Amino acid sequence: MKLLFKKTRILSLMILAISFLGCEDDDDANGLPEVVAAFTQTQIEDSGIVSFINISENADFFEWDFGDGTTSTEIDPIKTFADGTYTVTLTASNSAGASSNFSDELIIDIPDTPPAFDSGLLTNGDFESGTDPWIGNAANVTTEGGNSFNLADVQTAGNPFDVNLSQVVELTQGTNYILTFDASSDVTRTIIAGIGLNVAPFTNDTRTIDLTTDTQTFTVALSAADFGGADGRVLFDLGAEVGVVVIDNVSLVEGGDGGFDSGLLINGNFESGVVPWVGNAANVVTEGENSFNQADVQSAGQPFDVNLSQVLELTQGTNYTLTFEASSNVTRTIIAGIGLNVAPFTNDTRTIDLTTDTQTFTLELSAAGFGGADSRVLFDMGAEVGIVIIDNVSLVEGGSGGGDDSEAPVITLTGDATVNLNVGDPAYVDAGATANDNVDGDISGSIVVGGDTVDTNVAGTYTITYNVSDAAGNPATEVTRTVNVEENTFDDGLLTNGDFENGTDSWIGNGLNVVTDSGNSFNSVNVAMAGTPFSVNLSQVIELTKGADYILTFDASSDVSRTILAGIGLNVEPFTNTTQTINLTTDTQTFVLNLNATGFGGADSRILFDMGAETGLVNIDNVSLVLDSGGGDTCPAPPMGELLSNGGFEANSGDGACWQLNESAGSSVTIIDTDANTGTYSARLTTGPSQVPNLKQERFAPTVAGNQNIQVTFRYKITSSFVDGSILEVLAFSERSVGGAVPHNLGNAPGTNTVDVWQTYTGSFTTDANVDEGLSLLIQATCGGVGTCAGEVIIDDVVVEEI
Numbered sequence: 159m160k161l162l163f164k165k166t167r168i169l170s171l172m173i174l175a176i177s178f179l180g181c182e183d184d185d186d187a188n189g190l191p192e193v194v195a196a197f198t199q200t201q202i203e204d205s206g207i208v209s210f211i212n213i214s215e216n217a218d219f220f221e222w223d224f225g226d227g228t229t230s231t232e233i234d235p236i237k238t239f240a241d242g243t244y245t246v247t248l249t250a251s252n253s254a255g256a257s258s259n260f261s262d263e264l265i266i267d268i269p270d271t272p273p274a275f276d277s278g279l280l281t282n283g284d285f286e287s288g289t290d291p292w293i294g295n296a297a298n299v300t301t302e303g304g305n306s307f308n309l310a311d312v313q314t315a316g317n318p319f320d321v322n323l324s325q326v327v328e329l330t331q332g333t334n335y336i337l338t339f340d341a342s343s344d345v346t347r348t349i350i351a352g353i354g355l356n357v358a359p360f361t362n363d364t365r366t367i368d369l370t371t372d373t374q375t376f377t378v379a380l381s382a383a384d385f386g387g388a389d390g391r392v393l394f395d396l397g398a399e400v401g402v403v404v405i406d407n408v409s410l411v412e413g414g415d416g417g418f419d420s421g422l423l424i425n426g427n428f429e430s431g432v433v434p435w436v437g438n439a440a441n442v443v444t445e446g447e448n449s450f451n452q453a454d455v456q457s458a459g460q461p462f463d464v465n466l467s468q469v470l471e472l473t474q475g476t477n478y479t480l481t482f483e484a485s486s487n488v489t490r491t492i493i494a495g496i497g498l499n500v501a502p503f504t505n506d507t508r509t510i511d512l513t514t515d516t517q518t519f520t521l522e523l524s525a526a527g528f529g530g531a532d533s534r535v536l537f538d539m540g541a542e543v544g545i546v547i548i549d550n551v552s553l554v555e556g557g558s559g560g561g562d563d564s565e566a567p568v569i570t571l572t573g574d575a576t577v578n579l580n581v582g583d584p585a586y587v588d589a590g591a592t593a594n595d596n597v598d599g600d601i602s603g604s605i606v607v608g609g610d611t612v613d614t615n616v617a618g619t620y621t622i623t624y625n626v627s628d629a630a631g632n633p634a635t636e637v638t639r640t641v642n643v644e645e646n647t648f649d650d651g652l653l654t655n656g657d658f659e660n661g662t663d664s665w666i667g668n669g670l671n672v673v674t675d676s677g678n679s680f681n682s683v684n685v686a687m688a689g690t691p692f693s694v695n696l697s698q699v700i701e702l703t704k705g706a707d708y709i710l711t712f713d714a715s716s717d718v719s720r721t722i723l724a725g726i727g728l729n730v731e732p733f734t735n736t737t738q739t740i741n742l743t744t745d746t747q748t749f750v751l752n753l754n755a756t757g758f759g760g761a762d763s764r765i766l767f768d769m770g771a772e773t774g775l776v777n778i779d780n781v782s783l784v785l786d787s788g789g790g791d792t793c794p795a796p797p798m799g800e801l802l803s804n805g806g807f808e809a810n811s812g813d814g815a816c817w818q819l820n821e822s823a824g825s826s827v828t829i830i831d832t833d834a835n836t837g838t839y840s841a842r843l844t845t846g847p848s849q850v851p852n853l854k855q856e857r858f859a860p861t862v863a864g865n866q867n868i869q870v871t872f873r874y875k876i877t878s879s880f881v882d883g884s885i886l887e888v889l890a891f892s893e894r895s896v897g898g899a900v901p902h903n904l905g906n907a908p909g910t911n912t913v914d915v916w917q918t919y920t921g922s923f924t925t926d927a928n929v930d931e932g933l934s935l936l937i938q939a940t941c942g943g944v945g946t947c948a949g950e951v952i953i954d955d956v957v958v959e960e961i
Contacts, residue, residue, distance in 0.1 A: 191216040195250035195260035200909060200917050206239045206268050210246070211908055217250035217258070225264070239266040278411035279327055280392060283339075285406060296323040296396055296403070307340075307406035312396055318350050320397030323405065326356050330412075331386030334447070337378045339408040343369040345401040346621065349394055353380050353410070356391040364393070368609050369403065372618060413447070421554035422478075422603060423468055423535060428549060439466040439539055439546070450549035455539055461493050463540030466548065469499050474529030476599050477557035480521040481550075486512040488544040494537050496523050496553070504528040505536065512546065522557040555601050556628055566632040567595035569605065569624050577641045579614055582659070583677070586612040586641060588622060595628040609638065617645045651784035652700055652708075652795045653765065658779060669696040669769055669776075680713075680779035685769055691723050693770035696778065699729050703860060704759030707786035710751040716742040718774040722767055726753050726783070729764040737766070742776065752786065801859035802935065805872070805956035812839035818854040825851035825939075833952055835873040835916050840954040842877070845884055845939035847947045852938035857893050859958070860932040862925060864892075869922045870904060870935065872956040876917075880910035880949030883942035888919065891934040892926035899934065900926040910949065922961065933958070 194215040201208050212220060212233050222230040224237055225244035244264045251257035277283030281291050285306040289297045296310035312321050329335070335353055347369055354362025363380045382390065392410055396403045420426030424434050428442045428449040435442075439453035455464050472478070478496055490512050497505020506523045525533070535553055539546045573589030592602040604627075610620035620641040627633045650656025654664040658672045658679040665672075669683040685694050702708070708726060720742055727735020736753045755763070765783055769776045784792045785803075793816040796803045803809075804816040812829045819827040819841070826844040834840040843851045862868075870890060880886065886907040891899040904921030925933070935958060941947040 193217050193250055193252055193256045193258040195248050195258035197246075197248050197260060197262070198908065199246075199262070199264065200912075201266075203916065204269050206241070206266050207236065208239060208264065208266075209236050209909075210234055210248075212248070212250075214248065214250040214258070214260075216256075217252050219251045221249040221251075223247040223249075239264070241266055241268050275407060276409060278409040279335075280325055280408060280410050283408040283410075292323060292325050294322040294324045296321045296394070305406070307404055309402060309404050310396055311402045312400050315400050316397050318395035318398040322396070323394040324356065324391045325408075326389065326391050327410065328388045329353060329382045329386045329390030331382055331384070332448075333382050333386070333412055335380045335382065335410055336413050337380055337392060337408075337410050338375065340373050340375050340406045341367065341369055342371060342373040342404045343401045344371060346370055347399040347401045347403075349396045349403055350398075351376070351378060351394050353382060353390065353392055355385050355387075355389055357389045361385040362393065364395075368623065370610050370621075372610075372616070373404070373406075374611065375407075419552060421552040422470055423551060423553050426482075426551040426553075435466060435468050437465040437467045439464045439537070448549070450547055453539055453546045455543050455546065458543050459540050461538035461541040465539070466537040467499065467534045468551075469532065469534045470553070471531045472496060472525045472529045472533035473555075473600070474525055474527070476525050476529070476555055478523045478525065479554050479557045480523055480535065481518065481552045483516055483518050483549045484510065484512055485514060485516040485547050486544045487514060489513055490542040490544045490546075492537055492539045492546055493541075494519070494521060496525060496533065496535055498528045498530075498532060499534040500532045507536070507538075516547070516549075518550075524557070554604055555599070556595070556604065565596045567593050567601055567626055567628045567634045569593045569626060569634045569637040571624070571637055571639060573639075575639055577639065579612075579641065579643045579677070581615060581617050581643060581645050583614045583643075586614055586643075588612075588639070591624045591637060593624075593626045593634060595632075601626055601628060610641075612641045612643065614643055617643050619643075648780055649782060650780075651782045651792075653698055653781060653783050656781040656783075665696060665698050667695040667697045669694045669767065678779070680777055682775065682777045683769060684775045685773050688773050689770045691768035691771040695769070696767040697729065697764045698781075699762065699764045700783070701761045702726060702755045702759045702763035703785075704755055704757070706755050706759070706860075708753045708755065709784050709786050709792070710753055710765065710782070711748065712781040713746050713748050713779045714740065714742055715744060715746040715777045716774045717744060719743055720772040720774045720776075722769045722776055723771075724749070724751060724767050726755060726763065726765055728758045728760075728762060730762045734758040735766065737768070746777070746779075748780075796858070800957055800959050801862065801868075801933065802855060802956060802958040803858060805958075806837050806954060807834075807839040807841055808837045814841075816855055816858075817841070818856065820852045820854060822849045822851060825849035827851045827853065830952070833875070833877075835875070835954040837954075840952050842950065842952050843937075843939040844878075844950045845941040845948065847941055847945050848943050849941050850938055852936055853953060854934065854936045856934045857932040858934070862929060862933060862960070864925055864927040864929050866925045867922060867961045868925060868933070868958060869920065869961045870956075870958050871918060871920045872937070873916050873918055873954045874907060875915065875952045875954075876910055876913050876949070877952060878948065878950035879913055880939075880951075882944045882947040884910070884947050884949040885940050886910055886949070886951055887936075887938045887940050888921050889936040889938070890921075890923050891936070892929040893931035893934055894926065894928050895930050897928065900929075910951070 196213045198211045199208050220233055222235055225246055245261055246264050247261040249259050275284040285299045285308055289299050298309055299306055300309040349367050350364045351367050352362055352364030361384050365378050367376055428451055432440045432442050441452055442449055443452045492510050493507045494510050495505055495507030504527055508521050510519055569591050571591045591605055593605050595601050606625045609623040612620045622639045624637045648657045658681055661672050662670050671683050672679055673682045722740050723737045724740050725735055725737030734757050738751050740749055785795055793803050794809050807829055809815040812831055814829045821827050824846050828842050829839055830842050831838050841853055845851050888904040890902040893899050902923035907919045909917050937953055939949055
């Protein structure tokens, strides 16, 4: 019986072995499909969230290794990564035991989270927590694009405090503060900002702030000189003028000089130490955060035996106002005023009665019989004993000079009332203004310049204001200057620095000589001796395409009637070229030349101006060279290292240059400026039943080689899901003069049901060996005949490059 069982087991094992061998032979004979593991992925920008799309073939089971110690068996997993580089591996297998691996490197770069806003002594200064603890009828927090701010729409003008935004904060009397905030409006208007009491008598220290439609950051130095306590506040009074007021990022910190103005003096608050004060009484002391001068007179003598002075230039016959704070440890007097710092020491002074309380003194003085660079402000303290403390000294031109003064001063601008600049020009330096008063004389130094801060890197219209009042308080009529900063719209096409605003950069030749006149730069060469045309030359080396058409545009003039040669050609032997003779006059003319690179091309090509054949000055400016697309629009050259032009649709203000916008009945292909991945413009394709709207660019990259690997990438956003048979196709073509074009199907774009998210398409192909007329690219929204077939997509940033 045991022998029978043993024989039976052996027989069964042999049958099983034969069965497996038979199946294996059958699989080979039947050609079962090979398992191919593969995947693509899309990333949600700046988040670390990656969606994997499994495109494996002939597989039933999937194992993912994400390269960070985690795995998954999902078909299309979604995974959140931290910053770093990861190798993601997919193992695909089937029930028969066959398997395949595919790996790809993934780079995750998540921007750092910006530091939290510091409101200083305030709470919720960036309004990200809503209105709390802000108060007032102007408290209205709005959120746009992830940023919160306060927005108040003042529809009726009244008292400034009629529309108010405040935050109660404890302030310390006698302390200086710095208030910082961002603000803008939909009109040019003013608001009042500062600190003060939130209860009667509402004492405050405020400034008038000039708002524009541009967001500006304001930093205001303030002082709680006469108020303080738990009922203090930061305040914004907005009610005096109509218009929307936006306020954000409000911060209040202790510090600053309280906005102290020394006038004609320097360091009148002694916060910078002794300099430039002189005299044996110069002794700066700091207590808390305040600095002041302290002199201890221990022996009485002549007033000038103990002196504190600052030398400055005074104008003879001019009235001045001297303001300062002073106190003593006893009741005593000092002498204060203005005068000469050299013999005969002529002066105009007053006797000042000091007490143990700090008082503010204002003296009306006149430099009637003296003046010049050796003048001074003076404090003589030697006549009596006791400590003398002096702080916050200011001297300004003005004062009554005797009699009533009711006539306002007059402001006169220095320079033009309107200044025109280009974006990128050097920083704007204002020419200033002068002011004269019938009593106070020249008070130009008291002019308050306000309004906009001119930024030559940002296009816009800036208004600068000039205001001044005389010593009697009569305000001058405000004077303004308008500064227009305009976009430099010059486009030099294939060239660099065609307007010579960057000097000689990129230009060569013995005719190269850039000059600047009235803010404009151009090339100017004086040909003193006639010779061969090329003996005086200006050139720029560029890459030209053999046989291509170009448009050369430039401005030129001379100091005589003469000719030059202008065109394109080789910068190396045999110097083949295409040029035209240009007739110059003393008037600046714009010349437009249609040129063909017949018989030459390549990286050693150039644009050229030969000027040596005749004598006379030659001025050249605003040189531009572009490819002639043959249509009404100018197709620019491709970016460096790329093959396709105008992939971002930005050329010629979004006119679709270089592209064919092909629509079928009922479909739409449009260049839009309402949504773009980068820049301003993009292309939108809208498809429906039996429609094939597409973007096509034909026969670009005419010198591309055969059997060259090419990669196509672009960004796309699905704005309406592709449904019921609609697809986003990508096709390329190797254009041939013999045999016609060879198509390359790059596959359909994935994720066409993911709406309102910018995705990246990447496809590649190898050019046909016989390509000799360049490449064509077709991006097409194809819809079948189903009545509900539909879809809409935005395309941007198309790039074609060799790999």
